[in-house]
Amino acid sequence: xxGEFATARESWQEYRENYPEFREYTAFLDxxxxxxxxxxxxxxxxxxxFADENGDAHRLEDFRGQYVLLDFWASWCPPxxxxxxxxxxxxxxxxxxxxxxxxxxxxxxxxxxxxxxxxFPHNWLQLYAGEGFSLSLLNAYRxxxxxxxxxxxxxGDILRLNDIRPSFNFMEVFEDILFSEMDHTYVLH
Numbered sequence: 745x746x747g748e749f750a751t752a753r754e755s756w757q758e759y760r761e762n763y764p765e766f767r768e769y770t771a772f773l774d775x776x777x778x779x780x781x782x783x784x785x786x787x788x789x790x791x792x793x794f795a796d797e798n799g800d801a802h803r804l805e806d807f808r809g810q811y812v813l814l815d816f817w818a819s820w821c822p823p824x825x826x827x828x829x830x831x832x833x834x835x836x837x838x839x840x841x842x843x844x845x846x847x848x849x850x851x852x853x854x855x856x857x858x859x860x861x862x863x864f865p866h867n868w869l870q871l872y873a874g875e876g877f878s879l880s881l882l883n884a885y886r887x888x889x890x891x892x893x894x895x896x897x898x899x900g901d902i903l904r905l906n907d908i909r910p911s912f913n914f915m916e917v918f919e920d921i922l923f924s925e926m927d928h929t930y931v932l933h
Contacts, residue, residue, distance in 0.1 A: 749784050752777070783885055785903055789814075789896045790884045794848060794871035797861060802846070802871055804900060810842040811903075811921070812896040813914070816882055818851045819860035824891045828864050830910035835868050837915070841922055842898070845869065850890065852876050 756777045760770055781787075789812075791804045804812065815831065817824035831845055845868035851857040857872050873879050885894060885905065895904040895917070903921065908914045 749780065752780065779884075780886060783902060783905060785901075785905065787902050789894065789900055789902050790881060792848070792873075792881050794873045796869060796871055797858065802869065804896070807844050807846070807896075808900055809898050810844045811838075811898060811918075813843065813845045813908075813910075814894040814896065815845060815847040816850060816879075816885075816887060816890050816892040817847055818849060818876075818890060819856045820851070821890050825860075825864065827891055827910050828866065830914075832865065832867055834910055834914060834918075838918060841918075843918065846871060848873050848881070850874065850876050850879050850882060 756773055759773060763770065783790075789804060793801050793803045795801050813831075813834070815824075815827070817827075819825075831847075834843065835845055847866070847868065847870045849857040849860075849870065849872050851860075851872070852874060854872055854874065857870075857874075861870055873881065877883075882892065885892065887906065891909070892906050893904075893908050893910075893914075894902060894906065895908055895914075897903045904917065908917050
């Protein structure tokens with residue numbers, strides 16, 4: 745769920761200790777726990793390779809040294825479309841601070857994605873993945889819906905997982921990250 749992972753870890757361990765006879769359910773919980781543990785803050789973000797509107801492939805590794813905000817969306821998703829002006833503002837405000845926004849469309853049909861790109865202004869990277877909610881990258885992040893956001897640090901590790909939104913709290917969260925980075929850099933020098 746949306747709770748602290750440490751709480752989930754405690755519950756998982758307690759269940760395993762108290763109910764070892766329920767092997768099938770314990771195996772399910774073990775699998776779930778392992779999947780969720782791989783996408784916690786501080787863990788490496790799963791890599792990807794998707795093409796932009798010109799057919800050029802992009803991987804997460806291409807953005808090493810920059811912060812990356814992954815935005816999973818689709819042209820049929822009104823809340824996704826409502827976020828577009830806010831993302832445009834993020835690009836204008838934070839591109840000088842090495843923030844790269846990468847939108848990944850899960851539209852089933854590429855033509856729907858291309859049509860949306862023509863209708864809506866965007867000044868950041870748009871990639872097409874397709875596959876809808878079957879997209880393996882979306883499933884790796886355990887996303888249950890869209891828009892879904894992942895903030896990745898300069899080293900390619902997950903910083904925040906779907907608890908940020910451009911229209912809501914992204915600027916505040918990112919300002920804190922930049923301040924912390926600046927303060928840490930100052931202390932080192």
